Amino acid sequence: MFEVYCDSSFNEGEDSYIGCTVLRDGKQIHQSTTKVPGAPKNNLDCELEALSFAVTLSKIFSESDRDITIYNDSTEAVKVFQKEKPEIEKKFPDLSINFEYIPREKVNQAIADSLSKKFPVFFLNVPTCEVESFSRREDILSDIARNERNIFYLEKVDEKSTNKKTCYRLIIRTIDKILSNDRFYLIKKGGPGTQVKAAEEIRKDLSDPHFVSSMEAKGVRLENSYFLLTDETWGLRGTDNQTCSILPGSISHRIICDEVDRSPENLFRRAERFK
Template sequence: MLEVYCDSSYNENGESYIGCVVLREGRQIHQSTTEVRGNPRNNLDCELDALDFAISLVRIFSKGDKEIVVYNDSTEAVKNFQGKAEGAEQEFSGSGISFEYIPREKMYQAAADSLSKKFPVFFSSTAMCSVESFSRREDILSDIARNKSSVFYLEKVLEMSSNKKTCYRLVVRTMEKILSDDRFYTIKKGGPGTQVKAAEEIRKDLSNPEVLSSLKSKGIRLENSYFLLTDETWGLRGTDSQACSILPLSIPHKIICDEVDRSPQNLFKRAERFR
C-alpha cells in the first residue's frame, strides 16, 4: 500500500508551499517541501496544486502497489479529485487509487502541514505504538504492583551532559526495586531529535542477545513489560496518542504515561495501593 499525505500553506503576500509525506506499508520513504506553482488566488488553489503534486510523487514511488491513497485536509479539494479517480486509475494500471479527506490533527497529515510551513519533521524508522494512560487503569497498576512487571524509563544525567550532547541513563525497575541503572547513552545534539536517536540506540542494544542475556540475569522480564514516558522522553510522543518506543517491537510491551505528573514516582505511588 502506498500512501501520500499532502497539505499546503497559502501565503497571500509571498510564496506558498506544499508539504508531502509518502509511506509504503506504513513506513515513511519520503518527505518534501515544494513551492506552489504559478500564482494561487486562494487556499483552494494551493490544495489542488498539492494534490496534483502528490500524484507526481505517486508516479515516482509507485511500484505496482495494489492500493494507493492520497490524503488532504480540504474537503473541497478532495471532492474535486475524487471525480478524477477513474482517470488516475487508468494511468496507474492495476492499482486502485483513491483520494481521501483526513483531519489535520492526524499524525502524518500534521507532518505534511508542518512541512508546508517549511518546518522540518523527523520520524523514527520504527513504527509508532499506542500510548496508554495509567492514571485510571487498574489493570496496568495492579499488574505492576502484583506481578513484578518490569518498567523501563530514561533519566537525563546532567553531570554527563553538555551543550553538544545529552546523556541518558536506562533504568529498569519493578515495584520493589531498581533492577538495572548502569547502561548510559550519550547522544550528540542536532539533526533528528535527541530523544529519537537515543531510542534508536537503545532499541539496537535491546536487540543484542548479549545485552538481553545480561538484563535477564538481573531478573528483568522484557516480555509484557512497560516503557514509561517521562518529561525526559516526551519528545518520543507524536499525535493520535502514539509514541516511538525504546523497546523493539518484537518484545511485547506497552507504552504508558500520565498526562500531568510524568515522574516514575507518580507511577509507583499510584500502583502502591494495588499491592
C-alpha cells in the same frame, strides 16, 4: 498580512532540516519540518534552502494575498535573497515578496528554529505503539504492583550532557527496586531528534542476545514489561496516540504515560495501593 518564518539546522554528516511556520493576519495556518535536499556543506547552504522553500510555501498558501514577507535569522542568506528578489518575482508575477532578517529570539522565528531541530517521529521509518494512560487504569496499576512488572524509562543526565550531546540513563525497575541504572547513552543533538536516536540505540541493545543475557542476570524480565513515557521522552510521541518505543517490537510490552504528571514517582505512588 502574510508572513513566513523559516530556519534550518545544519547537521554535518547527517540529514539537515528546515523548519517553517506560515501566518495570515497573525494567525498560524501551517507548520512543517522538511529535509534539506542534496548534501549541504554548511549552515549557509541550509538557510538558502530554507528561504527557497519558504518562497514555495508562499505560492502554495498565499491565496489572495499579494504582499508577502519571509523572515530568516541569517543576515547573509537574507541579503542573497534580497538581491535575487527581482528574479524571484518574475517567476511569481502575482506576488510581491520581501525578505527580512529577524532575531531567533522572536516568537515565530523561535518556532521555526524548533521545527528545524526536531523531525516529527510519525514521519520516520520507526516502529510505533499506542500509548495508554495509566491514571484511571486499575488493571495496569495492579499488574505492575502484583506481578512485579519491569518498567523501562529514560532519565536525562545533565552532568554528562554537553552543548552538542545529550546523555540519557536507562533505568529498569519494578515497583520495589531498581534492577539496572548503569547504562548511559550519549546522543548527538540535531537531525531526527536526540530522543529518537536514543530509542534506536536502546532497541539495538535490547535486540543483542549478549546484552539481554547481562540484563537477565540482574533480574530484568523483558516480556510483558512497560515503557514509561516521561517528560524526557515526550518527544517520541507522534500522531493518533502513537509513540516510538525504546523496546523492540519483538518484545511483548506496553507504553504508558500520564498526561499531567509524567514522573516515575507518580506511577509507583499510584501502583503502591494495589500491592
